[in-house]
Amino acid sequence: MNIKDLHYALALERRRSFSRAAEECGVSQPTLSAQIRKLEDDLGVELFERDGRTIRVTSVGELILEQARAAVEATRRIEELASTRADPMVGPLRVGVIPTLAPYLLPGVLPLVQSSLPAAPLVLVEDMTHRLLEALRAGKLDAALVATDHQGEGFAEIALFDEPFSLALTLNDPLARLARVPVDRLDPAALILLTDGHCLSEQARAFCGQSRSTNLRSDLSATSLETVLNLVDAGLGMTIVPELARTHMEGRFENVVFRPLTGPHAARRVRIIHRAFVPRRRAIEALAATIVRGVPMGVKSKTG
DSSP: OOHHHHHHHHHHHHHSOHHHHHHHHTSOHHHHHHHHHHHHHHHTSOSEEEETTEEEEOHHHHHHHHHHHHHHHHHHHHHHHHHTSSOTTSSOEEEEEOTTTHHHHHHHHHHHHHHHOTTSOEEEEEOOHHHHHHHHHTTSOSEEEESSOOGGGTEEEEEEEEEEEEEEEETTSGGGGSSSEEGGGOOGGGBOEEOTTOHHHHHHHHHHTOOTTSOSSTTSEESSHHHHHHHHHTTSOBEEEEHHHHHHHTTSSTTEEEEEEESTTOEEEEEEEEESSOTTHHHHHHHHHHHHHHSOTTTOBOOO
16 A cells, blocks of 8 residues: 555545546556555455446545545645755745636736745636635645635635725616615625625625525626626626726726625635645745735725
């Protein structure tokens, strides 16, 4: 039994397909299949039930794979400690960023980051929160910029700033006559949301006290803020826009105006999260301080 075989078994547990697990591990399907069978022979138990194309983890396999994850994580930590023992400020820093933040934050702060962390170039991954969390847990990322709290899930966090929300709506909407719109004036049925998986959709639901199962404007959704704003521009509803995005979007749509929101949940806290144990903590802290310095004061409100 070796660590590589444990990686193969864990990939098969995740993918439930020999071909997809082999692709993830960068080996041929016969190689992966043979190594997992060898692992089972060495242990004297079956980790997986094979029924045609259906792969199921056995009851004893669940227990063994739980320990395999711990062993793989311990090995990864040893490798990280060895690779950063000389200087945690040296080497690529792998950072994930959510899509409603990346296009609007990164252009302004990356030059500062490159100056303050010259020996730690950023390797950026833009993805939705749940996939960034998976990558963090798997050690594929060092940190992630998100807008939801995950401290209770084995992660530590550094608060960066509170980003206010604005309401994007058409000029002829009665709410457009207000200088600031109270959140309790929002009509849930008029909200156009990003597709499920985007934290901004969950935050928009929080404005209205709605659950995921509640039908807002669920027949209209999109994967990007720009698409949503085009729908608003066409008079199909309204949406919630974070302040950094608003500064980029304002003036680009003929019929869309933005009004600041007031009341509960009218801002989101942007934070950088990382595993509680991480050798690159000094570099992550330096990255956090640089981001805070680079965000325009007119965009952010103070964190508590």
